[in-house]
Amino acid sequence: MIVTRFAPSPTGALHLGHAYAALYARERGERFLLRMEDIDTTRSRPEFETGICEDLAWLGLAWDGPVLRQSTRFDAYSSALGRLGDEGLLYPCFCTRSEIAAEIARAVEAPHGPEGPLYPGTCRALLLTERKTRIESGVPYALRLDAGAAAKRIPALAFHEGGEGPQRGEIAVDPLLFGDVVLARKDTPASYHLAVVVDDAFQGVTLVTRGEDLFAATHIQRVLQTLLDLPVPSYAHHKLILDANGRKFSKRDQSVTLRTLRETGETPDDIFALLRK
Secondary structure (H helix, E strand, O other), X not given: OOEEXXXXXXXXXXXXXXXXXXXXXXXXXXXXXXXXXXXXXXXXXXXXXXHHHHHHHHHOOOOOOOOEEHHHOHHHHHHHHHHHHHOOOEXXXXXXXXXHHHHHHHOOOOOEEOOEEOOOOOOOOOOHHHHHHHHHOOOOOEEEEOHHHHHHHOOOOEEEEOOOOOOOEEEEOOOOOOOOOEEEEOOEOOOHHHHHHHHHHHHOOOEEEEEHHHOOHHHHHHHHHHHOOOOOOEEEEEOOOEOOOOOEOOOOOHXXXXXXXXXXXXXXXXXXXXXXX
């Protein structure tokens, strides 16, 4: 059975881009799940979750089973972090964003990843005693994956891509693509990368569908799946629905929210016809 999911963040109203993502997943899944990625508890609101469910119902995109909320899964993320920590694959990073930017600026040649310059590894070499002293003194820190150490623990990896982009079939994984990526912060118990692999495994997702802007994220997520002994889904990254200026739709653009379109007389058939152009 092919199991897909739609996993919006309840931090605003759904727009046309979300509608395409939900439709794409629904059409490819024999079982279609709904997950609220509400790990950002400061921005997530119940009224946005209610609106998401109402919009999906209006479109006729029914989901199977109960809604899963990330805010109920913090123990699972903590357990995954604990396992990585026990295996010596995490380290605390005490650098502020400005300190990281300054370090990168001083570098003669800073390596880049999909999201910009990679973290230079400043805190990776800190002695255990120094880490302990800083933590006990209350210095804020993030937990980073030691990508180099992780790469040495895993075999050559790949993932199967069957989406709409030019890259299809078996894609080789670069475990160092994102460098020492952050997996948790003080105010965020798990990063997107960690939470998504833990939740997809928990829900039994067999096909991950999402926008092509997240294609590169599959590299680090395959690494985490392997380190945590999680099952490996297939992937299908779809095109992005863009506005007239070629930009991705934003939750701030109220003119293209599904609620606004519905209130101005658009029908689900109108929306689907627009998305399938």
